[in-house]
Amino acid sequence: MQAEPQAFDRVLSSMCTEPHPAAREAxxxxxxxxxxxxxxxxxxxxxxxEAVSRLGDLVGLDDPTxxxxxxxxxxxxQAVRIARDRTGRESANVVMPESGxxxxxxxxxxLGIELRIVPVDDELRADLEAVRECVxxxxxxxxxxxxxxxxxxxxxxxxxxxxxxxxxxxLHVDAAWGGFVLPFTDHExxxxxxxxxxxxxxxxxxxxxxxxxxxxxxxxESLLDTLAIDTPYLESTSQATLTGTRSGAGVxxxxxxxxxxxxxxxxxxxxxxxxxxxxxxxAFAQRGYDVVDPELPLVxxxxxxRLFYDLREEGWRISRTGSGELRIVCMPHVTRAMLESFVADxxxxxxxxxxxxxxxx
Amino acid sequence: MQAEPQAFDRVLSSMCTEPHPAAREAxxxxxxxxxxxxxxxxxxxxxxxEAVSRLGDLVGLDDPTxxxxxxxxxxxxQAVRIARDRTGRESANVVMPESGxxxxxxxxxxLGIELRIVPVDDELRADLEAVRECVxxxxxxxxxxxxxxxxxxxxxxxxxxxxxxxxxxxLHVDAAWGGFVLPFTDHExxxxxxxxxxxxxxxxxxxxxxxxxxxxxxxxESLLDTLAIDTPYLESTSQATLTGTRSGAGVxxxxxxxxxxxxxxxxxxxxxxxxxxxxxxxAFAQRGYDVVDPELPLVxxxxxxRLFYDLREEGWRISRTGSGELRIVCMPHVTRAMLESFVADxxxxxxxxxxxxxxxx
Numbered sequence: 001m002q003a004e005p006q007a008f009d010r011v012l013s014s015m016c017t018e019p020h021p022a023a024r025e026a027x028x029x030x031x032x033x034x035x036x037x038x039x040x041x042x043x044x045x046x047x048x049x050e051a052v053s054r055l056g057d058l059v060g061l062d063d064p065t066x067x068x069x070x071x072x073x074x075x076x077x078q079a080v081r082i083a084r085d086r087t088g089r090e091s092a093n094v095v096m097p098e099s100g101x102x103x104x105x106x107x108x109x110x111l112g113i114e115l116r117i118v119p120v121d122d123e124l125r126a127d128l129e130a131v132r133e134c135v136x137x138x139x140x141x142x143x144x145x146x147x148x149x150x151x152x153x154x155x156x157x158x159x160x161x162x163x164x165x166x167x168x169x170x171l172h173v174d175a176a177w178g179g180f181v182l183p184f185t186d187h188e189x190x191x192x193x194x195x196x197x198x199x200x201x202x203x204x205x206x207x208x209x210x211x212x213x214x215x216x217x218x219x220x221e222s223l224l225d226t227l228a229i230d231t232p233y234l235e236s237t238s239q240a241t242l243t244g245t246r247s248g249a250g251v252x253x254x255x256x257x258x259x260x261x262x263x264x265x266x267x268x269x270x271x272x273x274x275x276x277x278x279x280x281x282x283a284f285a286q287r288g289y290d291v292v293d294p295e296l297p298l299v300x301x302x303x304x305x306r307l308f309y310d311l312r313e314e315g316w317r318i319s320r321t322g323s324g325e326l327r328i329v330c331m332p333h334v335t336r337a338m339l340e341s342f343v344a345d346x347x348x349x350x351x352x353x354x355x356x357x358x359x360x361x
Numbered sequence: 362m363q364a365e366p367q368a369f370d371r372v373l374s375s376m377c378t379e380p381h382p383a384a385r386e387a388x389x390x391x392x393x394x395x396x397x398x399x400x401x402x403x404x405x406x407x408x409x410x411e412a413v414s415r416l417g418d419l420v421g422l423d424d425p426t427x428x429x430x431x432x433x434x435x436x437x438x439q440a441v442r443i444a445r446d447r448t449g450r451e452s453a454n455v456v457m458p459e460s461g462x463x464x465x466x467x468x469x470x471x472l473g474i475e476l477r478i479v480p481v482d483d484e485l486r487a488d489l490e491a492v493r494e495c496v497x498x499x500x501x502x503x504x505x506x507x508x509x510x511x512x513x514x515x516x517x518x519x520x521x522x523x524x525x526x527x528x529x530x531x532l533h534v535d536a537a538w539g540g541f542v543l544p545f546t547d548h549e550x551x552x553x554x555x556x557x558x559x560x561x562x563x564x565x566x567x568x569x570x571x572x573x574x575x576x577x578x579x580x581x582e583s584l585l586d587t588l589a590i591d592t593p594y595l596e597s598t599s600q601a602t603l604t605g606t607r608s609g610a611g612v613x614x615x616x617x618x619x620x621x622x623x624x625x626x627x628x629x630x631x632x633x634x635x636x637x638x639x640x641x642x643x644a645f646a647q648r649g650y651d652v653v654d655p656e657l658p659l660v661x662x663x664x665x666x667r668l669f670y671d672l673r674e675e676g677w678r679i680s681r682t683g684s685g686e687l688r689i690v691c692m693p694h695v696t697r698a699m700l701e702s703f704v705a706d707x708x709x710x711x712x713x714x715x716x717x718x719x720x721x722x
Contacts, residue, residue, distance in 0.1 A: 003404050005394045005609065013401050013595075016606060018393050028389050031571050031610075032379050033366045036432075040374050040678045043364050070431045070573070071397075073605030081471060103605055106590045110442060110603070112473045150594050204606065210392050212431070212573060212608045229467045232683035233511050234374075242471070244434030244464055245377060245565065247573045247608065248366065249392075317401045322593035 008333040013319035015177050017331040020208040026256035027210035033248025037234055044248040047255045054258040055201055055215050060190025065221040067241055068251045069214035072176030073103035074242045075200035078216055079172040080107040083141035085226050095134045096143035097126035126155040132163050139169040147178020150321040152298030154187055161195030170197040178296055180206035184270040203254035208332055213250035273297035273330040276339055283343045297330035310349045369694040374680035376538050378692040381569040387617035388571035394609025398595055405609040408616045415619040416576050420562055421551025426582040428602055429612045432575035433537030434464035435603045436561035439577050440533040441468040444502035446587050456495045457504035458487035487516040493524050500530040508539020511682040513659030515548055522556035531558040539657055541567035545631040564615035569693055574611035634658035634691040637700055644704045658691035671710045
């Protein structure tokens with residue numbers, strides 16, 4: 001095959017990364033297995049149990065249940081599906097801050113549920129008063145985000161859980177991206193300590209596993225069981241996943257990464273990524289750009305639209321928030337040298353920031 | 362990592378197989394790409410277009426639209442979702458023969474649609490009279506199967522299409538497993554010639570690509586567009602897939618397999634698999650077992666339950682139909698030598714068939 005995957009040396013927009021070498025090796029070895037058919041592929045089925053158990057260690061949940069999903073979108077859809085089916089109400093709704101991922105819009109469309117979107121506060125976190133006013137007796141689920149896609153912010157999870165409990169709704173935490181860095185921050189809640197019912201935490205993002213390795217964790221096994229469909233022709237008798245055949249590569253790769261990196265390797269990586277984010281934020285601030293403080297290793301900064309496209313022309317893979325800020329995700333493959341090179345391109349291509357803003361905005 | 366994926370030398374129940382070497386090589390090279398974010402990963406996005414175009418060649422559909430899904434389950438769910446959204450009716454229903462895959466039950470649960478299951482005829486194909494009686498003005502979709510999971514049978518697709526048209530429903534063909542062998546059989550309908558609206562055809566089954574590489578093909582681009590969700594923070598502006606991040610390995614692997622094998626390699630493989638299936642069916646028939654004639658390379662045979670479990674004890678990965686028959690899928694990795702060894706175990710472990718049936722039933 002002639003086509004080559006582009007190198008990661010200019011990818012600043014992705015929440016995926018180069019798999020850890022051990023994760024890549026495991027993915028390649030388990031490429032031809034299917035955890036969706038555990039009786040036929042027992043080794044990878046055992047590995048999936050190990051993956052879920054290790055993800056439980058990561059988020060602080062003893063005796064977790066769940067599975068390795070195709071990604072955060074599937075995990076989020078499944079969390080909404082669990083909540084919908086638990087209420088059994090036609091008119092069930094889900095309450096989510098506007099910082100929630102677009103996969104919840106997809107979940108609402110697919111599952112036929114009402115999605116109620118509430119504002120965030122000045123810190124870009126779920127506005128608790130707004131959430132409280134929005135929930136009602138038909139609320140099946142409250143969503144909190146731990147590491148928002150656009151700004152890397154962490155919602156007040158314990159407080160969201162209390163609001164959910166008051167209306168007998170479940171609490172889902174979307175930590176698809178943030179899950180692998182949170183344990184090293186000063187957020188004191190863990191899955192066990194907060195009233196979290198379901199959580200998305202993706203090995204193939206900050207966990208350095210190969211795609212596809214999303215993670216869905218569920219506190220009560222019975223909640224996951226409600227999704228199970230009979231599988232007549234398989235020796236396994238039921239299936240709670242959204243997909244059928246699944247990638248053994250993702251599962252094996254997640255286990256390999258977790259064995260290799262939890263906790264010390266992930267801690268080291270978090271420190272490195274966070275320092276890079278802070279360095280980049282400072283660099284932009286010094287140049288007069290308006291920067292959103294990087295709570296987690298993700299930098300959002302207002303730059304002129306033309307500069308954004310000029311930087312793309314240079315081959316940088318960058319993206320923008322819904323409000324138009326440049327958004328840089330400091331994934332493990334993003335080195336300080338890459339960021340220095342990027343900032344040098346900013347300096348070369350930008351007019352002085354204040355002038356540029358004046359001309360372009 | 363100590364655990365090893367089991368070898369394929371005793372796997373007789375799987376609809377997946379060892380990837381073709383070219384497909385494996387491509388999967389390994391594209392392991393760290395994400396076609397769910399085409400602006401960040403443009404090479405694999407181009408490959409996905411090529412995959413869809415080549416799948417169009419395979420099934421006989423000019424100018425196809427679609428995508429490489431996580432597998433047949435996602436493709437089937439999406440086909441039902443397209444049909445549901447097209448009607449916009451709360452009370453929409455899907456009509457499917459009982460030979461349809463359990464993923465449609467999953468689709469019905471997820472999408473909140475009524476699934477109407479009709480009987481098959483004596484040849485284990487959709488009973489047209491039953492389908493005709495079952496459809497009504499709320500029917501959004503009629504499902505036909507081209508290569509049923511349990512018996513490898515092909516429903517009368519053109520006739521099902523006519524029935525669908527009469528009630529303004531769509532026709533979906535589930536050729537997840539059969540799609541890569543049908544072109545070499547004497548079934549004269551192709552996607553272009555029959556009123557097929559959507560089709561599932563999975564490269565990671567008979568197409569010899571690596572998991573995850575399912576395929577969804579759609580005749581009218583507008584039908585797929587109805588599924589699109591806005592993706593604010595990606596440079597790509599919308600996403601019609603069910604999952605978000607997706608495996609570049611699956612996409613690259615599908616293209617590599619299709620480039621390498623279509624059409625001659627697939628034809629050779631079909632002939633070999635079909636001969637193996639007929640050889641195995643004959644071997645069982647000669648021993649007095651009741652065999653379902655293998656229309657495609659899949660053999661179903663009634664054997665005593667104890668013999669089934671004794672064979673599993675020998676390490677054979679085998680499964681059964683809902684009615685209890687042993688079910689052997691003659692995938693590319695299944696050789697004549699494997700089948701000879703399997704039949705030798707049957708001979709060694711079985712009482713004479715007639716006696717065994719008499720004692721066990």
